[in-house]
Amino acid sequence: MSQVGTIFRREFASFFATPVAYVFITIFLVLSGVFSFFIGQLYERGQADLLPFFNFHPWLYLFLVPAIAMRSWSEERKSGTIELLMTLPVTTTQAVLGKFFAAWAVLGLSLLLTFPLWLTVNYLGNPDNGIIVAAYLGSWLMAGGFLAISLCMSALTKNQVVAFILAIVVCFIFVLSGSGVVLDAFQGWAPSIVLDTVASFSFLTHFEAMAKGVLALNDVAYFLIVMVIWLVANHMVISQKKAD
Amino acid sequence: MISVSHLSKHFDSFKAVDDLSFSVKPGDIVGFLGPNGAGKSTTMKMLTGFLRPTSGDITVDGLSISEHAKAIQAKIGYLPEGAPAYGDMTVIQFLNFIADVRGLKGDTKTRSIQSVIEKVTLADVLDRPIENLSKGFKRRVGLAQAIIHDPQILILDEPTDGLDPNQKHQVRELIQQLSKDKLVIVSTHILEEVTAVCNRVMVIADGKLRFDDTPEGLLKQSRYHKAITLHLSYQSDISGLAELAGVADMEVDRPTGKVTLFPEPGMDILHLVTEYIQLRKLPVDTLYIEQGRLDEVFRQITQQEVA
Structure with a gap:
């Protein structure tokens, strides 16, 4: 576990050593x-x-999370440091988790820094702060989902631009899978169970309640499962294809 | 102790490493020689657990790398080809990171970092980002990273590539200092390096082991081993030299005027030649025994056609 911490610290510091963060x-x-x-x-x-603030988060994350995640693995491949990292006594799991938590922490920090908005509404009226905290947590969870997808895409290639575009495309599918754009592709030929399953993958649907401050178990579980699945995929990509 | 048995690595249809078997014991400083693309780096990548072999097995101190990769990697210090490092970190941050990953803590950590900084003389650049360093310094940071935990096994992929002669000398001295009871594998395509630092040479070509012996053994393969080269201050009749018993052949290098006498296998011809020179009062101004020419042996070993 301490190795995850070491990787985390290196990655987190690296976001701030470069202008990225x-x-x-x-x-x-x-x-x-x-x-x-x-x-x-x-x-x-x-x-x-x-x-109104939380409602736009899926659209913000759609472009910004792939941007922050794109270099994570691509850069390691391009500069050859992946060979260094993978021959140190660090397991692939530890490296994947360390990188994920570091970027997730940057996302969390960005969310925290939106506190002036929270101050504003508290100054203007009497909002339910419990709801706001819950919505913040929900947004951070969703950011984790975007991040896990983007990191996996970054692991696929040594080209950051390719990683960025792939991540946006996959994230976009997940954001919109509940809406007509994606569902129309299945409409007419796929059985309704497929249609419902695809629709249930939608980030938008799952985030809808969260933005209102309702942390329902199924929504929370959904984003956690998305993260786990994509992190496992990330692990598989790295262990299958270490070189080039 | 590393033992490698029937190791192969195929990239699609290309055989980068083809049925390689050898073992290396502590105290060995092995020079891995071979032309570019011979499979040196691929072999090293498999020894360090970065690449998985297509077939065959590697064991280190009795542990198989396919099952105990992390335990083995903890014992190894590795400098990958090109000395990759995280460019956005400063040298001291990078060394701290490696020390943390290597599980060094507290006083031991401070001392290890301090000693490694002295060994590879990095004190002047500690706070510079690695991406702004010169090639020589980057290579030294890579070396520092590899030896920080005082590993029993050191694997260095072209540690002197791109360094100037002074830096090369420094790196070679460092390797010699390190390797009292350690196991070191150094890959290079610089031939002098092998005789300078290694006590064992392996030549690899086309993924196969072509030669495995001491550096002296490699020199003995040379036609020039124990040959005598001499130079005359003015023209005189030397045809008699070629007739001497034990002299197999004589070659004259026209531009330099140097004459080389090749001995019959296993013969020592120095005294015969000197006697002859004294007898005939030949005007010899230079005379020396050749050690063997590595580049010639290298070409001979690596370019032989696979039967």
């Missing part, structure tokens, strides 16, 4: 502000909650 956090804060106020009409709605 700063750029990411800045863009995240600016965009979430813009979305909440100008598109979500946080102010004009006259309600003391952060629903």
Whole structure:
């Protein structure tokens, strides 16, 4: 377990040694502000909650999480450090987890830094802070789902751009699998059980209640399972294809 | 103790390593020689558990690498080809990271890092990001990383590639200092390196082991081993030299005027030649015994057609 911590510290520090974390956090804060106020009409709605803020998170994560995850494994492959890492007494599981938690921590930090919004609604009215905390947790969980997918895509290639695009595509499918764009492809030929299963993969559907502050067990479990499955896939990709 | 039996690695239809068997014991400093693409790096990658062999097995101290990879990797210090390192970290951060991963703690950790910094002289660049270092320093950081935990087994893939002569000398000295009771495998395509630091040579070509003996043994393979080269200050009749008993052949290098006499196998011809020179009062100004020419042996071993 201490090895996970060591990898975590290295990865976390590396986000801040390069401009990646700063750029990411800045863009995240600016965009979430813009979305909440100008598109979500946080102010004009006259309600003391952060629903407009959380509603845009799936769309923000769709581009930003692949961006922060794309270099994780690609860079190791490109610079050859994967050979160093994999010949140190670190198991693939420890490396996968260390990398995941480090990036997830950066995402968590970005979320925490949106606290001025929370201060704002508390200044303007009396929101239910329990709901807001729950929604924050839900958003962080969903970010973990995006992250696990993106890391797995990063493990597939040594080219960061390819990793980024693959991650966006797969994430996009997961975000929209409950909506017409994806379901239409199955409509008409697939049995309804397939249709329902595909629809139940949707990040949007599972996040809907969470954004309102309801942490239902099935939604929480859904995102945890997504993370586990993609991290296992990540592990398989790395152990099958270490070189090149 | 490393033993390798019938090791093969195929990339699709290409056989990078083909049925390699050997064993290495503590105290051996093995020079892994071979042309580019001979399978040296692939073999090293399998020895360190990075690549899985297509067939065959590697055991280290009785443990099979397919089952005990992590336990074995803890004993090994490895410098991969090109000395990869995390470029965004500073040298001291990187060494700290490696020490942590290697499980060094507290005083031991501080001492290990300190000693490794002295050994490879990194003190001046500790706070510089690795990506901004020169090639020589990067290579030294890679070496430092490999020896930080004082491993029993050291595997270095081209440790002197791209270094200047002074740095090469430094690295060779370092390897010699390290390897009192250790097991060292160094790959290189620099021939002098082998005679300078190793006590055993393995030549690999086309994924096969072509030669495995001491560096002296390698020199003995040379046609030039114990041959005598001499130079005359002015032209005189030397045809008699070739007629001497024990001299197999004579070659004259026209541009330099150097004459080389090749002995019959196993013959010592020095005294015969010197006697003849004195008898005929030949104007010899240079005379030396050849040790053997490595580049010639290397070509001979690695280019032989596979039957």
